[in-house]
Amino acid sequence: MNQYLKQSLMGMLIGGIAGLGMSTSLMAQSDKAAQEDPALKIYRASATKVNDLVHTKLDVRFDYAKRYLYGKAWITLKPHFYATDSLTLDAKGMDIKEVAVVKAGKNSPLKYSYDSLQLHIALDKSYKATESYIIYISYTAKPDELKVKGSAAISDAKGLYFINPDGKDPKKPTQIWTQGETESSSAWFPTIDKTNQKCTQELSMTVEKKYVTLSNGKLVSQKNNADGTRTDTWKMDLPHSPYLFMMAVGDYAIVKDTWRGKEVNYYVEKPYEKYAKNIFGNTPEMLTFYSKILGYDYPWVKYSQITGRDYVSGAMENTTATLHGEFMQKTDRELLDNNNYNESVIAHELFHHWFGDLATAESWSNLTVNESFADYSEYLWLEHKYGKDAADEHSLEATQSYMSMVQYSGDKDLVRFHYRDREDMFDQITYQKGGRILHMLRNAIGDSAFFKSLNVYLKTNAFKATEAHQLRLAVEEVTGRDMNWFFNEWYFGKGFPQLDISYKYNEAAKTVTVILQQIQKEDKVWHIPMAIDIYAGGKTERHNIFMENRVDSFTYSYNTKPDLVNVDADKxxxxxxxxxxxxxxxxxxYAHAPNYMDRHIAIDEAADAQATNPEAVKLLVLALKDKYHGLRTYAIGKLNMGNEAVKSAALPVLLELAKQDPSSLTRAAALQQLGELKDPAYxxxxEAATKEKSYGVAAAGLEGLATLDLDKAYNIAKTLESDTRGKLVNAIAGVYARKGNPADVDFVATKFDETSGQDKLNAAFxxxxxxxxxxxxxxxIKGVDQVKAMTVQFNNSQVSTYISNWMQEISKAKSQEATAVSGDNREALYKQADYFKKTSEEIKKTIR
Structure with a gap:
């Protein structure tokens, strides 16, 4: 699963609040209540296996008006080890019509009890581990009547979703899709809804002929029915966990691709059919790349990807049938500014088909063996396809996301057996920190050993449930080294070291001593393998070290005094x-070290020194021409154009970047910097930029023009309304806000209404x-009501908390603004402030 919601939430809060000039104090939350939570004292063990799923056969049809699923299930099971005469199935919020054991093709009724969450069945006899049996259940699933909660990563948990089932919303298609993770598959079919269960599957869906269907495995038959419906049967011959079962129904275009004779299909809403290959077209190359580096070919029968309206998570790696949020559907204009984000999501979900679908975390406590690997797969793909700079930039953003979470919410173990709710495991520790730990492991043992270890892990644990120790054992088997020190500190511990680095040069002895101190407050001392590169006399000499004490020093001789001693040279x-x-x-x-982070760090140092150091200014100007667009863009943002020396040196380069840089992101950043100058010469x-294909560049041009000629910017904004998305919507809204024409407010409100799914969260901020x-x-009043309605749709306590707090901040700002004006304006601002405050309190009352 991709953590799009949580990342966008944190990013929008930090960036958006800063942009409004508001305090980030609303981000700070006390951890005292969490520490006292009795739920944290519960040991979250792996689910005990009394019975094992063997095969699940489902026959379902849908009642759109009632939002019901009418289902029949034939579930083949056998005792795990000990003989048993009972069976417990997860079945959330269903009407159970019949429960029977199937023998010789006949149903024999069984006694059962049902508490709306679990179905407790008395079997007809005691079965041994060598005996299998088939249970038949007729049921009705009623997901919209199910009272469940989601998480920051998965905003809802009712399992089965009817989108616009009555067709009343002309702007939204009618769809059905499912979301099983974490334990929501049991909201649409009875099962043992645990990650350590696996079975094969057959699913028949009866739908209107105008719709297409998708499920796991292969489409083995399509049968037209006398009532005008069609029954599609999908069959999955390899076992996988119940949370990975899926189905989707809708009016999709199917764009076909292939990989080594296997189907690779892209299901998109029909307006996006012509863009499908632009969005998903690198999937076959990804399949080849991952199969090669893992030494384990993609094991499943096909690979399809589909989008879902109002999807409750970023994307979900349902086996052979990944479901993406509608944010994945982008036009060619939008993709110009996407900076490989879509591809990172695609890579993430595909890699799960090895780490998560093939070898599956045995419990949510060990979610790292699913999600940390999927997170790191994004790095691997970017490195392969776009180069190490792009991958390292992505890694830095992941590190910053994790560090931000720690700052505001505290740290936790990567593998943790105590948590309030299993949904809490879907955080920046499991994803971003876990991915960085895998990167460290790769660096520590070398590429060949790292990928061979992954191969051994997969071959040993294919179609099984796994935990982090099995990864450790695979690494030890390959390397011949004891790796407990690494796993104990990183996988089974929390936190990170804080390093203070200093140097002592002895000119007489011609030595340099590198002094490394771990200054973190915790008593824990980290064992850290790393490289030190010494640049001297035009040569580079590498020293591999192993820090294992609170303070360590390393002394090296030289003939020529080093130009640079680069600690953690691989970054x-x-x-x-x-x-x-x-x-x-x-x-x-900056000039000589090879990595993205070497240059990024140097740019930061230059930015801090640009006011007083001419060499710093030279470095920043040099960085404006960096080979990687991400660092060009970053350097632009670091320029202090209020400093005449900086402005004089950077302006010619900045103008060229704004006009002709190959990257739309860099062009937009350059235009934004120029816009801050408010120089009529530009x-x-x-105005020319507003005609660019990139929405980001057009937005930057419009914003720059608005600082010089608001009326002209306003007139251009009117012409851009018909084809506008993303940043351009924000730019037009900004122009309209400054112009103050009441008639223009409808544009912003309408654009917000048109946005759905998780993109609506970003749009809300x-x-x-x-x-x-x-x-x-x-x-x-209208806008606040719209945003309030969105919080009801998301049904997510974290989203509601942040929206409520932000409304409080806006209320205070409006009240303060009112004190500076008089008359009707003052009265209006106070009224608006009161409405923000009132709505904030109403939202707060809904938070669980």
């Missing part, structure tokens, strides 16, 4: 690092930002 250690050295070493590092440049700037009471 892989997950740590906070304070490195004490002269600026000249950073200038040398008006024609900004943009919308609130817009409402914070306009003095239009009717618009504010």
């Amino acid at each position: 892989v250690v997950l740590a906070k690092i304070d490195d004490h050295r002269a600026f000249s070493t950073y200038a040398f590092q 008006a024609s440049l900004f 943009d919308y609130l930002g817009f409402l914070s700037k306009v003095n239009n009471t009717a618009a504010v």
Whole structure:
């Protein structure tokens, strides 16, 4: 599963609140209540296996009006080891019509009890582990009547979703899709809903002929029925866990691809049919790449990807049939600004088909063996396809996401057996931190050993349930090394080291001593393998070290005094690092050290020194021409154009970047910097940018023009309304907010209404930002109501908390603004402030 919601939530909060000039104090949450939570004292063991699933056969049809599923299930099971005369199945919120054991083709009724969550069945006899049996159940699933909660990563948990089933919303297609993770498959079919269960599967769906269907495995038959419906049967011959079962129904275009004779299909809404290959087209190459590096070919019969409206998570790796949120559907214009995000999601879900679907976490406590690997697969793909700079940029963003979470919410173990709710495991520790730990492991043992270890792990644990220790054993088998130190500190512990690095040069002895100190407050001392590269006399000498004490020092001889001593030369250690050295070493590092992070760190140092150090200015200007667009863009954002020396040196390069850089992201960043200058000389440049294909570039051009000629920007914005998405919507909204024409408010409100799924969360923060700037009471009331309705749709306590808190901040800002004006304006602002406050309190009352 991709963690799109949680990442976008944190990013929008930090970026959006800062953009509004509001305090980030609303992000801080006390951990005291969490520490006292009795749920944290519960040991979350792997589910005990009394009976094992062997095969699940389902026959389902749908009642769109009632939002019901009418189902028949034939479940083949056998005792795990001990003989048993009873069976417990998970079955959430169903009407159970019949329960029977199937013998000689006949159903014999069984006694059972049902508490709306579990079905307790008395079997007809005691079965031994060598005996299998088939249970038949006739049932009705009623997901919309099920009272369940989701998480920050999975905003709902009712398992089965009817989208616009009555067709009343002309802007939304009619769809059905399922979401099984974590334990929601049992909301649409009875099963043992645990990760350590696996079985084969057959699913028959009866639907209207106009719809297509998708499920796990292969489509083995399609039968037209006398009532005008059609029954599609999908068959899965390899075992997988119940949370990976899926089905989807809708009016999709199917764009076909292939890989080594296997079907690779892309299901998209018909307006996106012509863009499907642009969105998903690298999937066959990914299949080849991952099969090669793992030494284990993609094991399943096909690979399909489908989008779902109003999807409750980023994406889900249902075996052979990944479901993506509708954010995946982008036009060619949108993809220009996507910076490989879509591909990272696609890579993540595909890699799960080895790590998660083939070898599956035996419990949510060990979710790392699913999600940390899928997170790291994003790095692997970007490195392969777009180069190490792109991968390292992605890794830095992941590290920052994890560090931000720690700052605001505290740290936890990667493998943890105590948590309030299994949904809590889907966090930046399991994903981003886990991915960085795997990167460290790869660096510590080398590429060949790392990928061979993954191969051994997969071959040993294929179609089984696994835990992190089995990964450790695979690494030890390959390397011949004891790896407990690494796993105990990183996988079975929490936190990260804080390193203080200093240097002592002895000119007489011609030695340099590198002093490494671990200054973290915790008593824990980390064992850290890393490289130190010494650059001297035009040569580079590498020293591999192993830090194992609170303070370690390493002394090296030299003939020529080093230009640079580069500690953690590969830039892989997950740590906070304070490195004490002269600026000249950073200038040398930017020019000569090979990695993205070497240059990124040097740019940061130059940004801090640009006010007083001419060499820092030179470095920043050099970085504007960096080979990687991400660092060009980053350097642009670090320029202090209010400093005349910086402006004089950077301006010619900045203008060229704005006009012709190959990256739309870099062009947009350059235009934004130029816009801050408010120089009429650039008006024609900004106006030309509004005609660019990239929404991001057009947005930056419009914003720049608005600082110079609001009326012209307003008129251009009107012409752009018909084809606008993403950042361009925000730019137009900003122009409209400044212009203050009440008639334009409908555009922003309509764009928010048109957004759905998890993209609506990002849009909500943009919308609130817009409402914070306009003095239009009717618009504010309408907009606040729209955002409130969104929180009901998401049904997520974290989303509601942040929205509520932000509304409180806007209320305070509106009240303060009111004190500076008089008359009707003052009265209107106070009314708006009161409405923000009132709605914030209403949302807060809904938080569980």
